[in-house]
Amino acid sequence: MLRRLVHCALCWTLSMAGVAGLYILAGAEFLGLAQLIVYVGAVAILIVFAILLTQRRELLSIERLTAGSWVTGVAVAGLVAGCLWIGLAYTRGLGGAGGASGGPALETRELGELLMGRYVVAFEVAGLVLTVALIGAVILALPFEQPREASGRRADRPAAGEGWDARRQGGQGA
Amino acid sequence: MITAHHYLAVAAMLFGIGLAGALTRRNSILVLMSIELMLNAANLNLVAFGRQAGWEQGSQAALWVMCAIAIAAAESGVGLALILAIYRHRRSAHLDESPPLKG
Amino acid sequence: MNMEGILALTGWGGLRWVGPVELFERGPVWLRDWAVGWLPEGAKVWAEGLIPAVAVLAVFGLLFGLATVAERKLLGRIQNRPGPNRVGPYGWLQFAADGVKMLTKEDVVPRSADRVLHFLAPIVMLAPVALSLAVIPYGRDLVAADPRCGLLFFFAVGSAAEVAAFMAGWSSRNKYSLLGAMRAIAQMISYELPLVLSALTVVMMAGSLSLVEIVEAQSGYWWGVIPRWHVMTPWGLAGLLLFMAAAAAASNRAPFDLPEGESEIIGGFMTEYSGFKYAIFFMGEYFGMFAVSGLAVTLFLGGWQAPLAVLEAAPSYGWFFLKLGVMIAWFIWVRGTLPRLRVDHLLNFGWKYLLPLGALNLLVAMVWRGLGGWAFPGAGAVRWLACLAMIGLPAILWGRLLMRSRGWGPRVYRYAS
């Protein structure tokens, strides 16, 4: 089970790299490389570590990857994609001018001036959001130690067998 | 000649797959990944239109994509921290078994 | 078709006598043009890309072999012993013997390993690093690819190594390799930031992300003797030291070779690899070292610029590989001298010492640019010293503060009565 999860994560990383390639092909070289750094470099590791840290119990049981009602999910997704596709078919006049091989590519210098010029507030706010999110994530993930009972079981955890585990074991006991 | 049309088609497909993943997966981490996919689909659209308008005027689109990527990264960080915190209490990362958020 | 090049190349250069200097200098470029000239129009584009790629891989493949032997010989000499001197003349064919040994070694894959990832990990480790070699300018216009944001490309591609380390660690299903992989990833990520920060300083001063333009910015000489390399400026010197410290950590070498800390977790994420896959990991590490030291040479030591105006005649790629050799010798020298850091020291050193100094170095570079306007005589020297003090003093004091706070320092011993 875990094996398939990690494969999912790695293939997801590959698709992110693919999207980065698309950006470069579209002429926005700087964007593609930025995407590569952010997603392939950092978020992929984040996700893979999260998968490893939360897979203690599921190692043994082979459960289905998909939720109970997966049929409706796929149907809805198909519907939405269909509408997008049809809408796309009827739009006209989307000639393409730019492109790596075609017209002028995105000028990194120009992007820099924009970022530091008119949109410096957006740039600073993005930085701020990142910092706040980082600190929040760290606080959330910190394992704070509660006082342990004599049996070594954590005070806040329901004792083994009753509370949430009981219902689950009961459900699968048969 | 590759027109914006082609880019938009790919973005739509990407969005479809992301949505399917988000709706059907049990494991919350995979759901998070699907959301990232959808975000990337949106970014792809932006780049497509930026390219179509020629990159002199289109650089605002690139700016949008930069901020979107930053926010998406922050969001995935916080999302995963949340999942870890929930996991520590409920010993499993499955969505359909997490209890309703009561008080 | 470059007739003149062909004539020169074929030696009897009827039209124009070509001096040996220019022949060496322009030689590789003419060779490429001549080779591309023979191809039909469609294949020309492919050839333009393929020939530099093959050239880079061949040169650095050979350099990898020679570097392994040089490392063992230099380490040997530091330890008063000869190092390999049996295979080939003075031992220089040792890498061929090692290569054959690695090929013939049985490739053991653990039964419970995830075969696909286990096989992919070395490739995902080596490929991006080889890619990042394409961006570095080796000679006057000898660069495999010159994208506008070359430096960003270098770091973007380099960040794939963490994924490869994880794949290797996880797919071997072995407690030790997983721990080793975790450590390696923590180390690479936490040292990517100081690396980028010190490179950022150079980008700010040179005004461009493209490595070729950075090297151009370092041409010219002060008073005809001192080359205008970035390392000659105080922020450049501090930047180079920071860069080399972070580079040693990012490529898991010298005092930071924690992942394969033999004395603790044996072999790190490479424990379950043997045979040629291990050799590929090994090659990945060396290519990482070449890439990083190549970048250091390009950013701080003036890429292929000659150190003295008089020496301009020598072929430019010669200077680059000379400086690269010096950098590799420095890595080996460090490996022979310093013991290994512990995990928490490593991270503390990265986050609490290198990062603040990197940021400070950025400020100092700005001050250096600001003080440029001084006109009174001796302004250059005063400006130089002021900036040096601005970065040097905090570095020393901050270091001492960190050391004293943990109570580390030399001790005086008493004797029993």
Added chain:
Amino acid sequence: MSVEGAGLIRGFIETGRNLVGSYVDPRRWVTVQYPEERRATPENSRVYPFLVYDGADPEEGLRCVSCKICEKECPPQCIYIVPAQDERGRPRKHPAIFDIDISVCMSCQICVEVCPFDSIKMDQAYAWDREDRFGGLLLHKADLARPNRYYRELHPAEARVVDEHLARERELRESGVRAAVRASLPGSGEPGGGT
């Protein structure tokens, strides 16, 4: 004022000095390329024992009288002696079989000390590579016997003392004064000690 990097720099200077020194200073170049260059073994060095015989014939001139003292005293018990018998079955003062299993022997040289007849001494050959692990390292009397000349080459100082001592003893025996001989000898079984 100890700058933080000073310790590291001092370390670099030291390894740098060794690096340069290994090309220049013989003291910093200690490797002996074994098969080509070999270092002279010191005179006292000892590896495995061998038997000394006087004169030309290894069989007759063997000094060993098979008194089996060394067999008893050897800590790992790696010597095996069977005395020869003359035609009427009485044991002769000559070993028929004298085996030393040098895979057991730990070259501790106690047999040399306790031998009252200076018939066993220590060799210096250390290259004992054999294919056959069981029989190959079991040396028989024929392999062990070495002429006294070989012994004089190996340990010149010690050999000179032993030869004087044996010559004096042979002289006294010829002159027939057996009692005088026993009185003049300091203690029994003392091989005359060092110089």
Added chain:
Amino acid sequence: MIDRGGSRRDECEAGGEDAGRLEVSMGPQHPSTHGVFRMDVVLEGETVVRLKPVFGYLHRNHEKIAEQTTYLGSMPYTDRLDYFCSLTSNWAYALAVEKLAGLAVPERAEYLRVITAELTRLQNHACQMGFMLQDLGAMGTPMMYAFREREKILDLFESLTGSRMMCNYMRFGGCRADAPAGWIEAARGVVGDFPRFLDEYEALLATNEIVMARTQGVGVLPRDLAINASASGPVLRASGVGYDIRKTDRYGVYDRFDFRVPVGDHGDCYDRFMLRLLEMRESVKILEAALEQIPAGPVIDGKVKLRNFKPRAGEAYGRIEGPKGEIGFYLISDGSASPYRYRVRPPSLINLTALEEMCLGQKVADVVVILGSIDIVLGEVDR
């Protein structure tokens, strides 16, 4: 994610079901345990929660064999106890038998014993520092410098005793053979050259920031625990107890030389490392003095019988300050040719007992450094 493998799952289960409690066995084939020695380490994350040393892989039943062989027969076996310092083990055994049989030792033999013992201390301390820094990760450089110096000393041993490491040189009542011609001058040369190596070592590593970071405050052995665990040698002196048997027992001719005993205050790995460096300087002083004053004369007490040597019934305990600590031999003789009881006091084993207290709360990487700083040799630990 980290499955709790390892042989004893029950022990870890009892400790409550915690995240990431990992049981690592740094097994007998681990590259940095000095010989066949295993440590079952229970980790929580990086820090050590419990450590159980497991040894006995090199047990050769030395003491039982000694009860069957003669007194002289056991002497070569004492070389194999602590195979780095065979001469000090020989001397301790000879001292015990001399106390048992009441033998006197001539002057020259006493000087030769002091000289060989101090040379052994030099090469042992050099090796220990080399191994410890190898564990710290310095790729063999300090080790090679230490071995370069050790080779010179081993050459001296070979020309004096006949073998480099298995010397078997002391006899009851003196030494087996006198120093060959020119040996004293060669020894003076080696000793004269040694301080250069010590300065090189001190410059290379004593003030090295990484060494200080990795060893200061690591593996602290408090003073009273050191005394209760009856540690001895540099391990004890690093914890602040200035106890050196050469000064207290005044055995041999040590009272004729003036040398000082360095004492540390923190009791951590750095102190043990620096103490050995300072002790080597003191040993060089002793050696220079001894090589000057060595008198001529017999090397062994002539009256002692080599074979069927039967000391009178009784018991004796002879001990000396070996490089690793107090090495002692306790003999009970019943008048026959072989001892009734033969007991060795191994300093490595006794210093090792305090290993767990030193390692609790430290990181995995430090366990190896602490083990290196105690300087154990498995031949002596397992006997």
